Every structure is written in structure tokens, then in C-alpha cells.
Amino acid sequence: MSSPSSQQPPQPVLRLKNLTRVHGSGATEVHALRGIDLAVFPGELVAVMGPSGSGKSTLLTIAGGLDSPTSGQVIVENTDITAADRKTLAALRRRSIGYVFQDYNLIPALTAAENVALPRELDGTSARKARREAIAALEEMDLGHLADRFPDEMSGGQQQRVAIARALVGDRRLVLADEPTGALDSETGESVLALLRARCDAGAAGVLVTHEPRFAAWADRVVFLRDGAVVDQTLRSDADSLLTGQAAER
Numbered sequence: 001m002s003s004p005s006s007q008q009p010p011q012p013v014l015r016l017k018n019l020t021r022v023h024g025s026g027a028t029e030v031h032a033l034r035g036i037d038l039a040v041f042p043g044e045l046v047a048v049m050g051p052s053g054s055g056k057s058t059l060l061t062i063a064g065g066l067d068s069p070t071s072g073q074v075i076v077e078n079t080d081i082t083a084a085d086r087k088t089l090a091a092l093r094r095r096s097i098g099y100v101f102q103d104y105n106l107i108p109a110l111t112a113a114e115n116v117a118l119p120r121e122l123d124g125t126s127a128r129k130a131r132r133e134a135i136a137a138l139e140e141m142d143l144g145h146l147a148d149r150f151p152d153e154m155s156g157g158q159q160q161r162v163a164i165a166r167a168l169v170g171d172r173r174l175v176l177a178d179e180p181t182g183a184l185d186s187e188t189g190e191s192v193l194a195l196l197r198a199r200c201d202a203g204a205a206g207v208l209v210t211h212e213p214r215f216a217a218w219a220d221r222v223v224f225l226r227d228g229a230v231v232d233q234t235l236r237s238d239a240d241s242l243l244t245g246q247a248a249e250r
């Protein structure tokens, strides 16, 4: 066993440094993010809450390398993705980052299993192994029996669970989920959160955007955004009281 003194302090999987994002210019300029600092460590699940338009999706797409900040840095596993070339960024997105979109984004011409296997195949995993992993990920979502269906042959909730399987397949270290429970009934929503929680307990870092206090309660920390800035943060121990307070306001 190594002595504590020889252990490195844990490095965050995701680090956002003084992040800003301005959409548009001139009269239509929108300051979607105004100086966000955030670090998410291995094993941690962070919930992001805030009113509609407060910048939650903007924060998540930039953290996942799908959009670029106006200024500031995004560091994923020691790589500054704002400075990375396209190839490095694409490889990082396939290997390290799992992303669940607000509106699923499945490829209509591919079956559920093919959708889930795609990022693995793009990354050089053999088709057979990628399919095996995809089926396992679908089974985790109780969707093994729908592996060969196309998205338009599934309900909204089933499609959302396929999208979640696609984000969790392989060994992604950073899982970003934008309202992943939106199309799910509350029981299925809870089971999706349990899976996300389990993935974080196994060492991944997770960021979950949600409007629902009961889903945010699965997180270690809740970050509240308003007008593109962090206005409050909780520790897990305070989360329940804060969330109860918030829920009571609704």
C-alpha cells in the first residue's frame, strides 16, 4: 500500500475556468455565461439547476466540446479542449465524454444497438465487440429486447434510454446529461439517475442538468445558475434542506 504522502491530490476530470459565452452580437447580444468556475472530480455527480435561459445547456455543450466559449478554458482530463486541434477534440469526445442531449439525437437510420455501438466503432473497437458492449449497455437500461428496433419504432422514453446507454457505453470518464429524465416517467427517471450515480461511484465525473429537485437529490453538489452566473452551491449535506426550500417555492 502506498503511504498517504506519496498520493497525488485528485485531479478534476472537468475544470471550467472563468468561462464566458456571448451569443450573437450588437443589439441581439446575449451573455449566456458570465465567468463560470467549476471543477468536477472523479466519483462526483454535480447537478446544475436554474431557470429557463440561465445558461445550463450552454454550459454543458461547452464542457462537452460541442460549442466554444467566448473566453475562458475547459480542461477535460488535463487537456485544454479550447486549445485542442479538431482531431484531439474528436478523440476525446468519443473516448472520454458521454453526452445525453435534451432531445436524444439518435441517428434515425440506425437501430438502437447500432446507435449505441457507433461511438465505440468510430474509436476502433471491432464491430462484434462494439455490439456486445452496446447490448450490455441497453440491458442495463432494460432495453435489451429492443436492440434491433429503429428510433421511430420506440416511444420517447425508450429513445431517451437508448441515448443514455450511448452516453454510458465504454469507459467514459465524464458524463454530461441535459435533462435526461425529461421524457421519462418518474420511476424510469429514478432508475436512470441510479445508473448515472453508479457510474460516478465507479469513478466517473458527472454533470446533470435538471429542473427536478428529486433528481438533483442524487447529486453530491447542486450548482444554481441565474443569468449565466453561479449564484449558489450546496454540499450534499445541505442539499436536502435547500432543495426542500426550493421545491416549496414552486
Ligand SMILES: Nc1ncnc2c1ncn2[C@@H]1O[C@H](COP(=O)(O)OP(=O)(O)OP(=O)(O)O)[C@@H](O)[C@H]1O
Residues within 6 Å of the ligand: 023, 024, 030, 031, 032, 050, 051, 052, 053, 054, 055, 056, 057, 058, 059
Ligand atoms: N444559439 C444561440 N443563439 C443566440 N442565443 C442563444 C443561443 N443558444 C442559447 N442562447 C441564449 O442563451 C441563454 C442561455 O440559453 P441556454 O439554452 O443555455 O439556457 P438553459 O438554462 O439551458 O434553458 P432551458 O432550461 O430552457 O433549457 C438564453 O438567453 C438563450 O436564449
Ligand SMILES: [Mg+2]
Residues within 6 Å of the ligand: 056, 057, 058, 102, 178
Ligand atoms: Mg437547456
